[in-house]
Amino acid sequence: MRHALTSARDRMSSSNVCGARLQSRRKWSELRAALAPDFSVRELSHGLATLLFRMAVCVLFLSAILAASAQNAAPVSGADVYQKRCSTCHDQAGNRAPSRDSLQKMPATRILRTLDFGLMMAIAYPMKREEREAVASYLGTPGGEPPPPASSFCASGIRPMAGSAKESWAGWSPSPSNTRYQTVEQAGLTMKQVRHLKLKWALGFPGDVTAFAAPTVLNGTLFVGSAGGAVQAVDAKTGCLHWVFQANGPVRAAILPSPFEMVQPTRWCLAI
Numbered sequence: 487m488r489h490a491l492t493s494a495r496d497r498m499s500s501s502n503v504c505g506a507r508l509q510s511r512r513k514w515s516e517l518r519a520a521l522a523p524d525f526s527v528r529e530l531s532h533g534l535a536t537l538l539f540r541m542a543v544c545v546l547f548l549s550a551i552l553a554a555s556a557q558n559a560a561p562v563s564g565a566d567v568y569q570k571r572c573s574t575c576h577d578q579a580g581n582r583a584p585s586r587d588s589l590q591k592m593p594a595t596r597i598l599r600t601l602d603f604g605l606m607m608a609i610a611y612p613m614k615r616e617e618r619e620a621v622a623s624y625l626g627t628p629g630g631e632p633p634p635p636a637s638s639f640c641a642s643g644i645r646p647m648a649g650s651a652k653e654s655w656a657g658w659s660p661s662p663s664n665t666r667y668q669t670v671e672q673a674g675l676t677m678k679q680v681r682h683l684k685l686k687w688a689l690g691f692p693g694d695v696t697a698f699a700a701p702t703v704l705n706g707t708l709f710v711g712s713a714g715g716a717v718q719a720v721d722a723k724t725g726c727l728h729w730v731f732q733a734n735g736p737v738r739a740a741i742l743p744s745p746f747e748m749v750q751p752t753r754w755c756l757a758i
């Protein structure tokens with residue numbers, strides 16, 4: 487820039503009288519170019535744009551904070567969430583969805599688990615935490631899920647997996663053939679005897695409206711998971727409970743047992 491200024495001054499001093507007007511016009515434009523080059527104008531507009539951009543970001547940020555705090559201030563209505571997100575399916579008779587009436591018999595904790603990890607996960611995907619909690623407590627019963635009554639547990643004399651390995655059905659069949667079929671010898675039953683069988687015990691899945699996981703039988707103990715995520719270890723002969731484990735989500739497949747220590751008695755690992 488200093489160079490441009492000096493050269494303009496030099497050329498001004500060398501002007502003669504005849505071409506004075508033409509000269510001075512050219513010199514004026516040269517001088518203006520030298521004194522106020524485009525560069526500084528561009529710099530100024532760039533600075534202004536940056537400032538405006540920063541201000542806009544600040545305004546946006548502040549309004550986002552204000553909007554979030556306004557939302558926090560207003561409690562989420564479970565009835566509204568139900569209307570918006572659930573009623574289309576659960577208020578209609580005749581589809582597979584359980585009615586609002588049956589949802590109202592479920593514990594709120596169970597409904598929340600269905601939204602978080604269960605069958606309604608895909609539906610609940612866009613829902614916020616507060617909306618999930620609000621709709622679960624709007625619909626469901628308070629107080630969580632009651633544990634099974636003490637009377638349903640086995641007497642201390644009945645130990646888990648103390649039965650015969652011959653009675654096991656721990657894969658897709660009692661043998662490694664995966665036929666989903668057992669022979670007369672394996673079953674200890676003939677075809678003719680089947681119709682004389684009588685119900686010995688029944689097992690319920692409290693609060694569930696569906697069941698899909700096949701049971702696994704291993705050394706006289708039946709393991710079964712449920713839609714509500716309860717894994718139950720049941721004595722195959724009497725139907726009494728050895729233990730119950732509550733998983734985070736629905737247990738959709740059969741429990742997979744695997745020996746992890748072949749000492750006597752073998753220690754097992756159960757995968758769900």
Ligand code: HEC
Pocket residue numbers: 567568571572573574575576582583584589592596597600601604605606609610621622693694695696713714
């Ligand atoms: C698009 C339809 C649809 C919408 C929307 C919907 N559901 Fe469902 N819901 C179903 C169906 C179908 C089932 C039964 C699924 C099955 O048995 O496989 C079901 C089952 C359930 C169950 C029982 C699950 C179990 O494990 O037994 C609960 C609880 C439930 N829904 C809650 C809700 C809530 C709360 C909402 C709203 C946030 C909702 N659903 C929205 C269709 C829907």
